[in-house]
Amino acid sequence: MSEDHSADRARLLALVPADGSTVGNTALIRQLSWAANRYWYARDCLLEAGVIVRAKGRGGAVRRSHPEEGSGPAVSAEAEMIGEAALAYVHEADLYPDIRETLETFWAKERQIEPLAVEISASQGRKATGGGWTRPDLVSVAVRTYRYLPGKYMEVVTFEVKPCDAITVTAVYEALAHLRSATHAYVIFHVPDEDAESVKRTIEEARHVSRAHGVGLITMGDPKAWDTWNELEEARRVEPDPERLDEFISVQVSQAAHDRIARALH
Numbered sequence: 001m002s003e004d005h006s007a008d009r010a011r012l013l014a015l016v017p018a019d020g021s022t023v024g025n026t027a028l029i030r031q032l033s034w035a036a037n038r039y040w041y042a043r044d045c046l047l048e049a050g051v052i053v054r055a056k057g058r059g060g061a062v063r064r065s066h067p068e069e070g071s072g073p074a075v076s077a078e079a080e081m082i083g084e085a086a087l088a089y090v091h092e093a094d095l096y097p098d099i100r101e102t103l104e105t106f107w108a109k110e111r112q113i114e115p116l117a118v119e120i121s122a123s124q125g126r127k128a129t130g131g132g133w134t135r136p137d138l139v140s141v142a143v144r145t146y147r148y149l150p151g152k153y154m155e156v157v158t159f160e161v162k163p164c165d166a167i168t169v170t171a172v173y174e175a176l177a178h179l180r181s182a183t184h185a186y187v188i189f190h191v192p193d194e195d196a197e198s199v200k201r202t203i204e205e206a207r208h209v210s211r212a213h214g215v216g217l218i219t220m221g222d223p224k225a226w227d228t229w230n231e232l233e234e235a236r237r238v239e240p241d242p243e244r245l246d247e248f249i250s251v252q253v254s255q256a257a258h259d260r261i262a263r264a265l266h
Contacts, residue, residue, distance in 0.1 A: 008034075008042040013051060020067025022055040025110065026227035028062075040109045047112070056234075059227040060110040092163050095190055096120045096137060098223035099161060103140055106226035113142045113155065116264055117257035122161075136178050136185075137161040139252050143264040152265060156245060157184040157235070164195045167202050172209045172217070179214070181248035184235040186216035193221055207232050214238065 015028055029039045043062065046052045055061040097120070104118045122137040136158035144153045158178040162171045167189050175185040187210065191199060203219065210217040216235030221228035240248075249261065 005042070005045070008038065009045055012039070012042045013046060016052055016062060016064055018064065018067065020064055022057050022061040022063045024057045024059050024061045024227065025106075026059040036106075036109070044112060054110075056231060058230045059106065060229075060231070092137075092161060092166065093122065095161055095163065095223050096122065099159070099188060099220075100138055102220075102223060102226055102229065103138065103159070107229070108140075108142075113144060115140050115142045116260040117141045117253050119253050119257065121158075121252045134177065134181070136175075136182075136252070139182070141249065141253060141257060141261060143261065154183065154245065155237075156182040156248065157186065158182045159186045159188055161188045161190070163190045164192060164199060167191075167199050167206070169202070169206045169209050172206050172213065172215050175215045176213050179238050179240065181240050181244040183237050183240065183245075184216065186218055186235050188218045188220065190223065191219045191221060196221075203232075 011032065012028065015031055016023055025039070025043070028043075029036060032039060034042075043052070047054065047062075050065055052062045053065050055063045100118055100120055104115060108115050108118075118140045119138065121135060121139045138159040138161065140155075140157040140159075142155045142157075144155050145151075146153070158175065160171055160175040160178070162168070171187045171189075175187045178185040187206065189199070189203060189206075191203070203217075207217055209215075210233040214236030215233070216231065217233040219230050219232060249258070253261075
C-alpha cells in the first residue's frame with residue numbers, strides 16, 4: 001500500500017481516543033477535512049487490520065480495539081457533533097427520498113457494502129405484495145463476499161419508517177413481519193430534537209422489543225444529515241426460506257435491480 005495511504009491511516013488513528021472511548025465518523029471527517037471517500041477507505045483499512053472496531057453512535061462511530069491503559073478521557077463524539085436543524089416533513093412519504101439517499105451513501109459506507117439497489121418499495125400502488133405488513137417502506141439489496149467463506153451471500157434489508165407523530169412499538173412488529181422474506185429488518189423513527197423528550201419512553205419500549213426479536217432500530221433527526229442518525233439496535237441476520245426471499249426480490253424491487261442482482265450472482 002502506498003505511503004500516502006499509510007499516512008492517512010496514521011492520521012486517522014491518531015484521532016481515535018487511546019482510552020477506548022468512541023468517536024463518530026462525521027466528527028472525524030470534519031477534523032481531518034477529507035473527502036468522504038478518502039476517510040472511508042482509511043477507516044476500512046484500519047477495520048480490516050483489526051486496529052479499530054465499529055461502535056454505536058450518531059452517524060456510526062469507531063473505537064480502538066486495544067485501548068491504552070492510563071489514557072486520559074476523550075471528548076465524547078456527541079459533544080463534538082454539531083446538530084443541524086431538522087427539516088419539516090408533512091407526510092411519512094416525504095421522508096422516503098432523503099432516507100433513500102442516506103442509505104445509499106453513508107449507511108452503506110458504514111456497513112462496508114455496495115448496494116445493488118436501494119429502493120422505495122412503499123409506493124407500488126395496487127401492486128400485489130402479499131398482504132398487510134409484507135410491504136416495507138424501503139429495501140436495500142446487496143451481494144456480499146467474505147474473505148474466508150466460499151460463495152456469495154444475499155443481503156436484503158427492509159426499512160419501516162415512522163414519523164414522530166406515529167412512533168409506536170407496533171412498528172417493530174411490522175418490521176419483524178418482513179423477516180419472513182428478508183435477511184435483516186430495521187425500523188427508522190424520525191425524531192426531531194424538539195420532539196425527542198416526548199417520545200423518549202416509547203422509543204425505549206420499542207428498543208426493548210427490537211432487541212428481543214433481532215429487529216434493528218434507528219432514530220434520526222434529519223434524514224439528510226448522517227450525523228443525526230443513531231443506530232440504537234443493530235439488526236440480526238436471519239436466513240429466510242430461499243423461495244420466500246426469491247419471491248420478495250421479484251415483487252419488491254424493480255426490473256433494473258433484478259438485472260443487477262443477476263449479474264452480481266454470476
